[in-house]
Amino acid sequence: MVEPEVLAYLFQMNLNTIHRECVGLTHEDSLLQLPFRGNCLNWVLGHLVESRAELMELIGIELIWPKTRWHLYEQGSEPITEANRDLAYPLDSLLADLDKSQEQIIGWLQTKTLADMNQPSSDQPNRTWGRRIAFFAWHEAFHVGQTEQLRQLAGKNDQVIE
Amino acid sequence: MIDSAMAVGLFERSYSYVKQQTAGITHEESLIQPPFHSNCINWVMGHILASRCGLMVALGIEPIWPEEKRVIYQRGSEPITDANQDTAVKFEDMLRDYDQSQEQIVACLKTKSAADFEGPSDRPNLTLGERMAYGAWHEGYHVGNIDILRQMVGKNDNII
Numbered sequence: 223m224v225e226p227e228v229l230a231y232l233f234q235m236n237l238n239t240i241h242r243e244c245v246g247l248t249h250e251d252s253l254l255q256l257p258f259r260g261n262c263l264n265w266v267l268g269h270l271v272e273s274r275a276e277l278m279e280l281i282g283i284e285l286i287w288p289k290t291r292w293h294l295y296e297q298g299s300e301p302i303t304e305a306n307r308d309l310a311y312p313l314d315s316l317l318a319d320l321d322k323s324q325e326q327i328i329g330w331l332q333t334k335t336l337a338d339m340n341q342p343s344s345d346q347p348n349r350t351w352g353r354r355i356a357f358f359a360w361h362e363a364f365h366v367g368q369t370e371q372l373r374q375l376a377g378k379n380d381q382v383i384e
Numbered sequence: 385m386i387d388s389a390m391a392v393g394l395f396e397r398s399y400s401y402v403k404q405q406t407a408g409i410t411h412e413e414s415l416i417q418p419p420f421h422s423n424c425i426n427w428v429m430g431h432i433l434a435s436r437c438g439l440m441v442a443l444g445i446e447p448i449w450p451e452e453k454r455v456i457y458q459r460g461s462e463p464i465t466d467a468n469q470d471t472a473v474k475f476e477d478m479l480r481d482y483d484q485s486q487e488q489i490v491a492c493l494k495t496k497s498a499a500d501f502e503g504p505s506d507r508p509n510l511t512l513g514e515r516m517a518y519g520a521w522h523e524g525y526h527v528g529n530i531d532i533l534r535q536m537v538g539k540n541d542n543i544i
Contacts, residue, residue, distance in 0.1 A: 223385070223386065223389065223390055223498070224385070224386040224390045224517075225386070228386050228513075228514070228517055231514075231517070232517065235518075235521060239525075256536075257419055258536050258538070258540070259535040259540050259542075336385070353393060356393070357393075357394075357397065359521070360520065360521070360524045363521045363522075363525045363528070364401070364524045364527055364528035366525055366528065367524070367525035367526055367527065367528030368529065370422075370525075370529070371418065371422050371529060374418075374420040374421040374422050375420050378421070379420075379421045380421070381421075
């Protein structure tokens with residue numbers, strides 16, 4: 223059981239943290255590669271938008287990205303590297319899409335009640351809507367943590383989350 | 385408001401990811417420094433455990449670590465580097481303590497009622513339910529750190 227207000231709070235913490243970690247970063251910074259296996263900041267942020275599009279499809283609201291845009295940032299997709307960097311979406315547009323999707327998702331949650339969240343979800347009837355959406359928020363937190371390290375990869379040498 | 389079942393589900397998700405991400409990592413590997421301003425796996429795992437101690441206090445159970453053991457892993461503490469790595473907790477011990485804390489937290493959460501979760505926590509502005517929701521979010525954030533750090537120590541795999 224989880225109230226829609228708690229879910230909104232989790233999504234808001236995710237977005238607030240992303241914005242703080244991305245302050246002062248350029249599109250070029252977002253494409254910097256880790257010196258070991260891993261994804262760049264651009265992929266991580268694109269993956270978050272893509273994941274939100276999946277959530278939006280699940281809850282039946284307008285998608286922030288059409289499905290044709292998902293493949294570059296889907297789970298298991300190729301990393302964005304020198305070889306395919308021209309396909310990457312600009313950092314500014316990724317952040318703007320996160321903002322817009324936030325308004326849509328929070329707006330939808332504000333129309334829902336605890337009873338709505340306790341109903342079985344449409345894709346996994348053994349799990350409630352609340353549980354499904356909470357795990358989307360947890361998945362975001364996992365990747366939001368990575369933005370902290372990817373900011374430092376760009377040489378900021380600071381600590382924006384205290 | 386969240387209920388105990390939701391909190392258990394979130395902590396089980398974190399636990400599962402941590403177990404996968406730390407598989408095969410040695411104490412020495414846990415101390416390898418990232419090539420940028422950041423913390424090693426040992427610090428991140430210790431920070432997760434130190435944070436769990438706070439959650440255990442909020443739940444009214446004995447923290448897995450005493451206060452003095454948490455100091456070097458608290459938010460804002462110095463990174464663990466070559467200069468102070470002799471103070472680091474053995475990674476194997478951390479993983480054992482993480483297992484034990486999981487058992488204790490999940491068992492305790494299962495005894496909590498909806499009324500308990502709507503009641504106060506050790507933080508004046510948060511209910512116990514909100515405290516657990518924030519704790520689960522915080523843990524998820526740092527589990528994401530470990531995903532990157534596992535690759536930094538050279539595992540070169542994709543286990544999630």
